[in-house]
Every structure is written in structure tokens, then in C-alpha cells.
Amino acid sequence: EKYEDAYAFTRKEVEELKGKGEENEIFETIIKKYKYLENNYDFILVEGTDFFNEVNSFEFDLNREIAQNLNIPVILVLNSKRYKTEDSLIKNTSLEIESYTEKNIKVISVIANKFKGDKDKFIHEIKQKHPDYLVSTLPIEPILSKPTVGEVAQELNAKILMGSTHLSTIMGKSIVGAMQMRNFLERLSENCLVITPGDRADLIVGTMLANISANYTKVAGIVLTGDYYPEESVVRLIEGIHPHLPVMIVKTGTFETANKVGSNKSKIYPTSTAKIKIALELFDKNVDTDELDAIITNYQSTQITPRMFQYNMMEQAYKIQKRIVLPEGTDDRILRAASMLAEDKVVYLTILGEEKKIKSQVNLLGLYWDEERIKIINPSTSSYLDDFSETLYHLRKEKGMQLAQARDLMHDVSYFGTMMVYKGLADGMVSGAINTTQHTIRTSGQGEEVEKVRLATEKVKQQRPDLLIEGPIQYDAAVDPKVGKQKLPDSEVAGQANVLIFPDLNTGNNTYKAVQRETGALAIGPVLQGLNKPVNDLSRGATVDDIYNT
Structure with missing residues (x-):
């Protein structure tokens, strides 16, 4: 695999997207990259961010949101050197754990890295509150904080004169040789x-x-500064003395070079074999790897996050490639959503309306347009008009409909779109951005009336006793643990409901719109049940993303 497949963004790119308010793109891309790796590998470790010497809410929130959206467990690794006292480390560790768990993110282990306090006290304090966690400490290992000769060469952009096979040597101090030999040798x-x-x-x-x-x-x-090359005779001499000792040449002066070497932060690269060996030994000595392995192996999550649900839904749509009709071709939101869907190659679309007007508006908006994926049909001039009118007439003639009346109705985009679905020319219809809910769904034919909530609840309990279900119940009691405990103290569902079923469309519409507007939650739907054909309704306040998802 390419290196680029293993990460989604650089820090700069994430900051720019956040600044533009395009957080959805951040997590959609992360999920897409993660799912690609998931399909190709048995195990994925998401390293998270590591912005050197920074303690800020940006990095912390980003890592938490990544874990939440991928729905993966967390091993919390803390840099103990960032905290002045052991008590502040313990306090902040507890706060970080709570910030994850309150978002329903599973923390499976806590590791305090670069730890130099009372190990037993730290572990005891954390396990008092979280007895199921594997809590460990890793002591400071000075060698791991020292750069290798190769790291220094890379930082200095140096040219290797000799000794390229020994760049993995871990260096100690750096000394500047600018004095006479007798004084220089004493400083080695x-x-x-x-x-x-x-x-x-x-x-x-x-x-x-x-x-x-x-x-x-x-x-x-040895680092040779000033871009001065030793004379050829000197090079021959030192090659004969010790050809394996790394010697490199840099363009910068001695003072600037010494400053760069002094400020160089050590890293562990795949080629840092000596450091990797030390780090593994340190980890094995201080962490119960068998227990950690068992925790990771046995971890299972039955939950699915909203963005992961959206990703899976889009992947399914991409695989089956259905054709959807969008009757409201005069609405800019519909055109923008159609452009996005076509660009993502999720579905094939038919938009109803006057072709010249629609294309003119598309050009005005500067939208991507794929004519292979998006067809435009004008119901009034379509070759389907006569056939559709005849079909509607035969379906409704027993209710007194005349052929002329059926023909008039077929000029209506909602009726025309529904007939496309009925005749198999489209797999479904999405409408309602302009038209009312009633206008959207009445043309498809309504199903049976919904039974009373209490009777429906009893019926479900009889048929599926394995499901936890409660009803009737008010929204606040269903989702708020405190309210749920007060109103229904013996209920296993109250305050913890994760599926809400409403008795009618109006109630469902009102509730989901309120929740979406107040919380900024991802809203997909409403998904209508009980219709004779797949027709889905939009809110007239629907956003472009709402239309895209529906």
C-alpha cells in the first residue's frame, strides 16, 4: 500500500477545513480511508494526532471525534512530562477518561508515558474509579529521546560522505570542534x-x-560545516582509518548547524532498529501485554455511529446503482444535491422540468454535471405523457376520473414522477423540498392506518420478546436518563432509547426537525413505511445535505 493510504489529512489541511466549517468532509474522508484499510487488513491501529509540545482543545477534541465517528475503543496514552505534579496527572487522566466515556467511547486501557512518580499510587487512583481498565506506566528511557545520526543528517539535509551503513547509531552530546587538538580531545x-x-x-x-x-x-x-570538502588526500586517509564512521557535509555554518542539532526532536522511524528494540522491551516489561491482547481481541461493538451509518448507506447505494427521480428540478438545493450525487457516482438521476431552464441554472450555479448520470425530462413534452395518462385513467376510472383529468394531472411533476416509479422507469422518488408532504405521498397510494401506540407496543412484545420496547412514552423520558427514571423508574428503555418510533408523520417530522436544528445532528429521512411504492418525503426546509442523504 502507498503511504498516503494510511492517513487522511495533514494538520494544516484539517485546520483549513475546520476554519471553513467543513467538518463533515474531514470525517467522511477519515471514514473512507479507514474502511479501505479495514477491507484489506486484519487489524488497524489508529495512532491519533501528536502535535509536539502542545496541549490544546483542538487536538484533544479531534482525537475524541475520530474515535467516536469510527466507533473504535481507545487506549489513552498520556505524556506525563506535560504535568507538573503527579496529582495533576491523576486529575487530568480522570477528566480525559470521563470526556471519552460521556460520548459513549469505550476506553480499554490507560498508559502514562514518560512516568517518573509513584507508579503504584497512580495505578491505584485510576483503578479505584475504573476497576476494569488496564492501567500501566512507562518510565522515561533517555536513549529514546536521543536522535540517531541518520535523524540528524535528515534534519540538516546533509550529504553523506562516508559511513552510510552506520546512521542508526544513537548519538549522545554534540560538541563543536573549533579549538586546538589538545583541547578538543578532552571534550570527546x-x-x-x-x-x-x-x-x-x-x-x-x-x-x-x-x-x-x-x-x-x-x-x-562527524558533521563538516560551511560546505567545505576535505582535500582528496585527507579523504583517502580517513577512509583507510575508519570507513564506517559516518561523515556528512552541510552547507550551513558551524553555529547554525550546532543550533539545529541541539533543537532536533528525536523520532522513531521504521529504520530505527535499535530504538524499536529498546521501546518494545520497555513496553513488554511494564505493560501486561497478554491482558491487553485479550481485551482488544474480545472487544466487540454492536453500535453504529451516524457518520458510519451514512458511509455504509452510501456504499450500498454505490454498489446497487439505482435510478431516482427528483420532480422538483426548479429548486437550487435539488440541483446542488444532484450534482454531488453524480460526482460521487452514487445513483442515476432523473430530474423533471424544462431542460433549458435547468441547464441555465446549473451553469449559473457553476455545478458539476454528468449527463450520463443525470437525465432531464419535461413532463409536458415527454413521449411518456400519453402512456402515463392512460395508465392513471385506468387505475382511477372506478373513482370517476376522466382521461382528460388524468392527462392534466400528468403535467404535475409529482404525479409524473410517481408514475415513473410505478412503470419501473425509476426505482424511487424523492420530493417535498417545494411540495407539501401530502402532495408528495398521496400520489403513491397510502397503506393501512397506524394502530394505536399501546396496542402496537403490546403486539411487538408478543412477537419479539427479545426486544426492549416501551410505549407510549414521551420524547424527553425516552432519551433523558433523569427524566426517564422519574417518569418510568422500572423501565429498561426510558432514558436509553436509541430507536424512536412515532405514531404519525407529523409527529415524527416535528421531532426530528427540532432535534436536528438544536443539536446539529445528521438527519436522514424521514423514511416512510406503508406506501405502495418507494417515495420519500423531504422537509421544505431541507438542506442540500438532507436531500443528498435522503
Whole structure:
């Protein structure tokens, strides 16, 4: 797989999208990338963000929203060095756990990284509140915070003169060689990195000799500054002394180079074999890996998040490629949604209206338009008009309908669209952005009347005793635990309901619109049941996204 398949955005891209209010695009892309990996691999570890030395709500909220939208469990890893005292670490750990759990995100383990306090106290304090969690600490390992010679070379954009096979050496201190040899040699320390101008042949040769001398410590490498190359005779000499010691050349001066080396933050790359070995040993020694493995292996979630539901729905639509008729072709929202659906190749569409007017409006709005996926039909001039009129006349003649009346009705986009569904020319119709709910659904023929809620509840309990169901119940008692406990203290559903069934369309419409407007929740539907043909209704206040999802 390509590296780009393993991440969705850079930090800068996320900040720009958030600034534009396009959070939906952030999570839709993350879900799409995640699902692609899920289909190709047995296990996925979502690393989350790691903005160095920053403690801000942006990063924290982003990680929480990623976990929530992917519906995956969390291993909470805290950088203990960010907290001044052990008590503040314990307090903030508890707050972070609560911020996840209050969003119904499952935390399975807590690890305090770079920990240097009372290990037993920390574990005891956290497990008092969360006894089921695996709580661990990882002590500070100084070697892991030190860069390798290769990391320094990459940071300095250096050219490797020799010793390219030993770039994984972990360096100690860096020293600047600008003094005489006798003073320079006294400053050498274990695995130090020597920084010296490229024309100081004496210090270069002296470093090489010290590196092989039994009386001096090993050196990690040499950085030659100022873009000065040693003379050819010097290069031949040092290659014969120690060809494996890394020597690199940089264009920057000695002072600037030393500053860059000093501020370089260590990382662990796939090629950092020595660091990886140390990190694995540290983890195995301090974390019960068998218990962690069992927790991860046994974790199962039966929940599905709204955005994941939306993704699955769109994936299903993409696979089956249905044709949907949109009667209200004069509405800009319909045209924008149609453009998005065509660009995403989710469905084939038929839009009803005058072709010239629709295309003119599409051009005015600057919309993407795919004529293979979007057809425009004018009911008044369509070749289907006579056949549709005859069909409606035969269906309704027993109720007194005349052929001329049927023909007049077929000029109405709602009747024409419904007849397309009836005749199999479309798989479904979505309408209501302009027309009323009654106008949208009456043409399809209504199903049986809904029974009283109490009788319906009893019927479900008889047929599916395994389902937890409560009714009649008011909305606040259904979703608010405190209200539910007060009104129905013995109910297993009150305050925890995750499926709401309404007795009629008006009640459902009013409730979902109120919830959507107040909470900003994703709204799909309403999904109508009991109609003879698949016709779905839109709210006249529907947004482009509402139309897209419906």
C-alpha cells in the first residue's frame, strides 16, 4: 500500500477545513480511508494526532471525534512530562477518561508515558474509579529521546560522505570542534557528534584516531560545516582509518548547524532498529501485554455511529446503482444535491422540468454535471405523457376520473414522477423540498392506518420478546436518563432509547426537525413505511445535505 493510504489529512489541511466549517468532509474522508484499510487488513491501529509540545482543545477534541465517528475503543496514552505534579496527572487522566466515556467511547486501557512518580499510587487512583481498565506506566528511557545520526543528517539535509551503513547509531552530546587538538580531545564523550568546519583536517583526522584508540570513547559521527570538502588526500586517509564512521557535509555554518542539532526532536522511524528494540522491551516489561491482547481481541461493538451509518448507506447505494427521480428540478438545493450525487457516482438521476431552464441554472450555479448520470425530462413534452395518462385513467376510472383529468394531472411533476416509479422507469422518488408532504405521498397510494401506540407496543412484545420496547412514552423520558427514571423508574428503555418510533408523520417530522436544528445532528429521512411504492418525503426546509442523504 502507498503511504498516503494510511492517513487522511495533514494538520494544516484539517485546520483549513475546520476554519471553513467543513467538518463533515474531514470525517467522511477519515471514514473512507479507514474502511479501505479495514477491507484489506486484519487489524488497524489508529495512532491519533501528536502535535509536539502542545496541549490544546483542538487536538484533544479531534482525537475524541475520530474515535467516536469510527466507533473504535481507545487506549489513552498520556505524556506525563506535560504535568507538573503527579496529582495533576491523576486529575487530568480522570477528566480525559470521563470526556471519552460521556460520548459513549469505550476506553480499554490507560498508559502514562514518560512516568517518573509513584507508579503504584497512580495505578491505584485510576483503578479505584475504573476497576476494569488496564492501567500501566512507562518510565522515561533517555536513549529514546536521543536522535540517531541518520535523524540528524535528515534534519540538516546533509550529504553523506562516508559511513552510510552506520546512521542508526544513537548519538549522545554534540560538541563543536573549533579549538586546538589538545583541547578538543578532552571534550570527546561517549557517542558524541563532532561538528567542525570541513577545512579542519587536523580535527577530522584526530576524531578518527580517537575513535579507534583504546584510550578514548567511541564517536557517533562527524558533521563538516560551511560546505567545505576535505582535500582528496585527507579523504583517502580517513577512509583507510575508519570507513564506517559516518561523515556528512552541510552547507550551513558551524553555529547554525550546532543550533539545529541541539533543537532536533528525536523520532522513531521504521529504520530505527535499535530504538524499536529498546521501546518494545520497555513496553513488554511494564505493560501486561497478554491482558491487553485479550481485551482488544474480545472487544466487540454492536453500535453504529451516524457518520458510519451514512458511509455504509452510501456504499450500498454505490454498489446497487439505482435510478431516482427528483420532480422538483426548479429548486437550487435539488440541483446542488444532484450534482454531488453524480460526482460521487452514487445513483442515476432523473430530474423533471424544462431542460433549458435547468441547464441555465446549473451553469449559473457553476455545478458539476454528468449527463450520463443525470437525465432531464419535461413532463409536458415527454413521449411518456400519453402512456402515463392512460395508465392513471385506468387505475382511477372506478373513482370517476376522466382521461382528460388524468392527462392534466400528468403535467404535475409529482404525479409524473410517481408514475415513473410505478412503470419501473425509476426505482424511487424523492420530493417535498417545494411540495407539501401530502402532495408528495398521496400520489403513491397510502397503506393501512397506524394502530394505536399501546396496542402496537403490546403486539411487538408478543412477537419479539427479545426486544426492549416501551410505549407510549414521551420524547424527553425516552432519551433523558433523569427524566426517564422519574417518569418510568422500572423501565429498561426510558432514558436509553436509541430507536424512536412515532405514531404519525407529523409527529415524527416535528421531532426530528427540532432535534436536528438544536443539536446539529445528521438527519436522514424521514423514511416512510406503508406506501405502495418507494417515495420519500423531504422537509421544505431541507438542506442540500438532507436531500443528498435522503
